[in-house]
Amino acid sequence: MSVTLEEGKPNTQTQNEEIKKVSGLGVRHVQIALLFSLLAIAYAQRVTLSVAIVAMLDETASPNPDIPTFKWKTKSVILSSFFWGYICLQIFAGQIGKKYGTKWIAFIAMFINATACVVIPPVAEYIGSYGVMACRMIQGLSQGFFFPSVHNILGQWAPSDERSVLGTIAFAGPSLGTIVSILITGAICSSWSGWPLAFYLFGALGYAWMLAWVLLAANTPASHPKISKEEREYIQKSLSVNENDEISETPWKSIFTSVPVWAFIVAMFGQNWGYSTLLTEIPSYVKSIMNVDIAHNSVLSAAPYLASFILSFVFGAISDFIINHEYVTRENARKLFNTIGTVVPSIALVTLGFLDENQLSLSVTMLVIAVGVNAACFAGFQINPVDLSPKFSGVLMGIGNGSSNTFSIIAPLLVQFVVADDETNKKLWRIIFITAACIYTASDIFYVIFASGKVQYWNDLEQVAKTDKKKEKLHEEALNSK
Template sequence: MSNNTNGAKMENGNAGKSEIDYDTLDKGPRLGIRYIITLLLFLLLAIAYGMRVNLSVAIVAMTDNTTSANPDIPTYDWDNKSVVLSSFFWGYIVLQVFAGQMGRTYGTKWLLVGAMFINSSACMLIPVMAAWLGSGGVMICRVVQGLSQGFFFPSIHTLLGQWAPVPERSRLGTVVFSGVAFGTIITMPVTGFISASWIGWPPTFYLFGLVGYSWLIVWAIFGASSPADHKSITKEERFYIESSLGQEQNTQTAKTPWKAIFTSLPVWATIVGAFGQNWGYSTLLTEIPNYMNKVMKFDMQSNSLLSAAPYLALFIFSFVFGQISDYMINNGYGSRGACRKLFHSIGTCIPGAALVTLGFLPEDATTLSVTMLVIAVGINAAVFCGFQVNVIDLSPKFSGILMGIGNGSSNTFSIIAPLIVQLVVTDETNKALWRTIFVIAACVYVATDIFFVFFASGEVQWWDSVDETDVERNNDATSDNRNNSTKT
């Protein structure tokens, strides 16, 4: 009963805001501060994923003394490459919920500065640790990188919840999330080229560490946790953002309604959606260079260039899907929830079908195999308009915490997926073994999408506007009403 009451209040509140004509409203300068924040967050993800991906490419050169013409470049005989690649996620899953809570309570600006500093420092230490402690040393650095990067996505969602106006949410969100693809596109060929050159693989880690340091300096100067904290934003742009989001008041003081969050089916839909995405994407991200090297017989430089091709498609499609999604929602061609479900299904089911097809293609069908990889990764961009941005729909106020819960828990699958590759693919040149990996990833994609379609929602949840005390009172009232109904 009280849930419906709160829902009605939310609908009435949103109705009041919808009376503002956002098409004619003065949104501030054409190059608004929200776009600068969006660009900086795009670069944050590009750098973060660059640091994730460079080891996936460099590890081929680190374990193969034929990739560089320089005999002095160190190489190692490691038989646990998939374990090394999965070690990043050992740290990544640990602090995400904590990061979301910290960002909402204290602001995200300086959290990101500190996290990027630690992340970049660990990246630059990888060559030294590899020489001193072998694969164990690399895993230590990767765990530290995972811990620090665990602050990135929750902080980004908290920032989007503060900076992305509702009419622009899909577009700005997909621009930010396309940094994942952009970082991968740049990193794979750059790392492959440097690793195959005379200077070898170690400088690739120094390069990305320096890029990370550069970003944190720029963010410290131009970044801000919210429009209210930014010194250069115009009154018009601030009003446009805050009136759209209904955040004229300070939202950092409200207590987190943990019980309501964990008993919300729409929240669980985003979590399950994240499960499927992280399983499939981490399998492709960490194993494509190895698959193309061992099965498709591409050399180091060709491997890195072709491995980047699917992520170029991901980068392009992310803008296409973001524009289409916002257009459909803003012009009444579908509700926000229906559009989230549609694009999530496109981003999981089509890549799943492409992976199954890839697994059954003959080994000499090189062009078609690359095409399937491009489809599997590129069309996956649609999930940016699905579960990824859906957490902001459900609760702009607590979106960082929701992302921390979903991304943190689901990345256990990012650990498991490479380890399953290590267990199943005992012969890396055997395509039949890789087929099993691709079919498993496709099944996970489809199964999690079905759950998302049934239980996801595009509406702001009633508990977004109340604190923990109100939630407990609401639950108690609901329980009393049920008891009275039972007695009657």
């Protein structure tokens, strides 16, 4: 693969050392493509049940009378079961990935996840809803390794002046996976093959990804056998990485007492509440309120995620452009895009809650805005852990994503509690949308006040030690002066 060199801007993190930027496609872009496909397949597997469960509970969904259907009464509980496992191992995932490398950990996680997806149809038929919940919990446990792995790789492979673009490309994977899953699962569920085929198909995609990952992925630029010297040095100098750097002990105390880290965590709390509400409940909302059958349901349900997929690239490119041209600081760019990605969807959700049932076109527009513009958050809080600490970004993502996904459990359960008795009551859905809008907005306000775009001192353990000694010295001086 040939590349050309062009002069890049000095990077303050390398103390104004000249960095030669490697233009054109490189090995780093292959890593991002693998991360993109990882998240796309993961979300396709995650979303399949959100669509398929409508057909699993509807005897008329498929023309094939041999396709099994069920009379389960705990739909939202089944949908939330994924997150029972998802929240458990994320901090561990970020830590173990940093210590031992991400490559084989992500491989094993995908194998477990894909296998749990493939066995859902026979488990549903022979064991029932509890068996499906167990499979989904296993999928959640394994997928809990994915986002920390993505951040660990980004922390090693994404140069600072390309971070927003490369990050948002990777984070666009869930939108594409959601689109593909909704459209294909909807079509399969209404076909003669029926809903089981969807789980077999997306499970098989997971196995295919594993092959590509083994052949093309690497934990760091230094460990990739085919990367050019120019590209490796460009990435390492941009991130202030030394090939001889030893694996650092995680500065837990500094992380948990860092206000910018808490700003990221709170932002993720709001994101997970709002996004999980939309992700798990849009198919049910479209069917119950808009009275659209399963075949058309999939098209309408996918439209918001198509907007998210497209806009994620737009927001990422704009973010890097205004940062690299110094129109705004990295910190202010993160805050700006996070606000766009939460406040605009909040307005759309509140509007949606007050629209009449027969205003189908306007309702779909509000759903498109609510989900699509939320993609701005990819250039906001989502990429922020890599800003704060390239070395420990996977750990930060594990902390934030693991803890905040408790909201991903609570949000569907709130839907179950509020609308279970009458899913056709628009006033009850209004409560769901207004609640999500309020949580979105409150989390953004906290983020805007306390977030940072600078590398934190504890990213370098030597700096942590110096800071601790300085604090001890100041404390001793204060005591001696009394």
